[in-house]
Amino acid sequence: QSALTQPPSASASPGQSVTISCTGTSSDIGGYNYVSWYQQHPGKAPKLMIYDVSERPSGVPDRFSGSKSGNTASLTVSGLQAEDEADYYCSSFAGSKNVFGGGTKLTVL
Amino acid sequence: EVQLVESGGGSVQPGGSLRLSCAASGFTFSSYWMHWVRQAPGKGLVWVSRINHGGTSTNYADSVTGRFTISRDNAKNTLYLEMTSLRVEDTAIYYCTRENGWYYNYWGQGTLVTVSS
Numbered sequence: 001q002s003a004l005t006q007p008p009s010a011s012a013s014p015g016q017s018v019t020i021s022c023t024g025t026s027s028d029i030g031g032y033n034y035v036s037w038y039q040q041h042p043g044k045a046p047k048l049m050i051y052d053v054s055e056r057p058s059g060v061p062d063r064f065s066g067s068k069s070g071n072t073a074s075l076t077v078s079g080l081q082a083e084d085e086a087d088y089y090c091s092s093f094a095g096s097k098n099v100f101g102g103g104t105k106l107t108v109l
Numbered sequence: 110e111v112q113l114v115e116s117g118g119g120s121v122q123p124g125g126s127l128r129l130s131c132a133a134s135g136f137t138f139s140s141y142w143m144h145w146v147r148q149a150p151g152k153g154l155v156w157v158s159r160i161n162h163g164g165t166s167t168n169y170a171d172s173v174t175g176r177f178t179i180s181r182d183n184a185k186n187t188l189y190l191e192m193t194s195l196r197v198e199d200t201a202i203y204y205c206t207r208e209n210g211w212y213y214n215y216w217g218q219g220t221l222v223t224v225s226s
Contacts, residue, residue: 034211038154045204045219046154051212089154093211096168098144103153 003099022090030071034093118220131205147201
C-alpha cells in the first residue's frame with residue numbers, strides 16, 4: 001500500500017480537463033508545501049511536471065497545474081491532448097523520508 | 110547537460126547482494142542530495158533512500174532499512190546503492206535521481222534488478 005492515495009485511473013476526451021487527487025496526512029502533504037507530480041510514459045523515466053505544489057518547470061505546458069488543500073493535493077490537466085496519456089505520480093516530502101502515491105493512469109478517450 | 114547513468118543491475122538469487130552505481134555528469138555533483146527510487150514491474154514508484162551532499166546523512170525506506178546502504182564518492186561523481194539480503198520483492202527498476210529542493214528534476218534511465226531462484 002502506497003503512502004499517498006491516488007485513484008488508479010482517470011479519463012477524459014481531448015480538449016477536456018481532468019483532475020487527479022493525491023491524499024496523504026498531516027505528516028506529509030498537509031505538513032509541507034513540497035508536493036511534486038511526475039509523468040511517466042511506458043518504458044520511460046518519470047518526468048517532473050509540478051513542484052512545490054503549484055510551480056511548473058520550464059518547458060512544461062501551462063495546461064498542467066497543481067494545488068493543495070489540507071492533506072490533499074491535486075493535478076489538473078486542461079485542454080487534454082493525446083500525448084498527455086500516461087501514468088502520473090504525486091510525491092511529498094515527509095520529514096525523514098519521501099513518499100509517492102500509487103499512480104494514476106490517465107487515458108485520453 | 111545533466112546526465113545520470115545507472116549500472117550494476119542484473120539477476121541474483123534471494124539472499125544475494127548487488128551494488129548499483131550511478132555516474133553523474135553535467136552538474137556539480139557534490140552540491141546535491143541524491144536519491145534512489147525503484148519501480149517493480151507494472152507497479153508504481155517507491156522511494157528507497159537518500160543521501161546528503163557530503164554523504165554524512167542518510168535515510169531509508171522501512172522496507173530496506175538494515176539491508177541497503179547508500180553512499181557516494183564526490184571525487185568520482187558517483188552514487189552507490191549496496192543491496193544485501195535481497196528478496197524477491199526487491200525486483201524492480203532502480204532509478205537514480207537528483208533532488209532539487211524536495212523534488213526530483215533529473216532521473217537516470219534506470220537499471221533492472223531481478224531477484225529470483
